[in-house]
Amino acid sequence: MMHFSDRLAVDGRVLRRTRTEVLQVNVGKLCNLVCLHCHVDAGPKRNEIMRRETIDRILDWLARTGIQTVDLTGGAPEMIPDFRYFIEQIKALQPSRHVIDRCNLTILLQPGYEDLAEFLARHKIEVIASMPCYTPENVNAQRGHGVFEGSIKALELLNALGYGVEVDLPLHLVYNPVGAFLPGPQAELEVDYKSELKKHFGIVFNKLYTITNLPIARFAGYLRHNNKLDEYMELLVNAFNPATIDGLMCRNTISVGWRGEVYDCDFNQQLDMQWENGRRLFLWDIDPDKIDNREIMTGDHCFGCTAGAGSSCGGAIV
Numbered sequence: 444m445m446h447f448s449d450r451l452a453v454d455g456r457v458l459r460r461t462r463t464e465v466l467q468v469n470v471g472k473l474c475n476l477v478c479l480h481c482h483v484d485a486g487p488k489r490n491e492i493m494r495r496e497t498i499d500r501i502l503d504w505l506a507r508t509g510i511q512t513v514d515l516t517g518g519a520p521e522m523i524p525d526f527r528y529f530i531e532q533i534k535a536l537q538p539s540r541h542v543i544d545r546c547n548l549t550i551l552l553q554p555g556y557e558d559l560a561e562f563l564a565r566h567k568i569e570v571i572a573s574m575p576c577y578t579p580e581n582v583n584a585q586r587g588h589g590v591f592e593g594s595i596k597a598l599e600l601l602n603a604l605g606y607g608v609e610v611d612l613p614l615h616l617v618y619n620p621v622g623a624f625l626p627g628p629q630a631e632l633e634v635d636y637k638s639e640l641k642k643h644f645g646i647v648f649n650k651l652y653t654i655t656n657l658p659i660a661r662f663a664g665y666l667r668h669n670n671k672l673d674e675y676m677e678l679l680v681n682a683f684n685p686a687t688i689d690g691l692m693c694r695n696t697i698s699v700g701w702r703g704e705v706y707d708c709d710f711n712q713q714l715d716m717q718w719e720n721g722r723r724l725f726l727w728d729i730d731p732d733k734i735d736n737r738e739i740m741t742g743d744h745c746f747g748c749t750a751g752a753g754s755s756c757g758g759a760i761v
């Protein structure tokens with residue numbers, strides 16, 4: 444199989460960073476769900492979570508930059524004890540920053556989190572929520588029994604607070620394939636999602652993002668177990684689309700792990716591809732004005748981001 448770096452070289456390309464616009468912070472691997480496709484291997488028994496001391500160091504660093512967007516992910520980011528502290532402190536920065544919460548929806552209904560949705564709305568947090576299908580069968584197969592029903596209840600709650608309705612409360616959903624195939628066309632799926640969720644549950648949302656499953660962590664295990672890993676890699680390699688390169692999220696995003704370590708993206712984070720410069724680098728080692736044009740660390744999993752219409756944290760690229 445051709446390696447990703449060799450494929451880039453065919454077109455005379457090297458993947459390099461542009462100006463950093465997004466700080467994506469993965470606050471840990473703790474989650475109330477254990478989804479089949481999870482690239483973080485997250486679950487209720489994981490204890491790797493970001494501590495307040497690390498949050499404070501990130502806040503100090505962020506305050507000295509012009510980065511406008513902080514994208515919180517996990518696990519279920521809401522489950523770390525300092526989730527609300529982190530958001531309140533980001534919002535108190537001058538100038539304030541835009542915050543995204545990557546939410547699995549079901550956490551909003553768990554005991555102890557009953558006022559979380561209201562907290563998110565009060566702070567005008569953008570919610571990007573996983574919803575791999577609009578039918579219970581597919582969602583429950585991938586994410587666990589009852590997750591579809593819980594997700595619908597959480598979406599109803601978010602809509603009631605104005606999410607997906609008011610302009611300053613955006614609600615986007617994320618689709619990822621329930622199996623070893625590429626997502627269908629994003630615009631068409633969005634039309635289907637909107638019509639089905641509205642018709643059956645009265646739910647509204649803003650955009651649908653289609654995201655390709657990358658062959659790493661739990662999804663790689665699933666592929667291996669079903670003897671489909673080689674076939675899936677071949678599918679990704681054959682679908683390589685050079686037009687996706689300029690829109691890859693690793694070009695304008697810094698990814699930070701629960702100990703403050705730095706990566707080019709959340710996938711590289713799970714593969715332990717930490718930035719190095721003679722030693723492993725943490726966010727507070729980085730001068731944001733000196734990393735434009737830095738070469739991005741790639742691997743064959745990157746074929747997942749460049750296949751077909753491409754895939755990033757904001758969905759299809761082209």
Ligand code: SF4
Nearest residue numbers: 474476478481518547
């Ligand atoms: S995919 Fe998301 S919701 Fe599912 S286990 Fe992983 S982090 Fe949790």
Ligand code: SF4
Nearest residue numbers: 691693708710745748
């Ligand atoms: S996995 Fe995707 S986002 Fe990460 S470095 Fe590779 S191409 Fe970029």
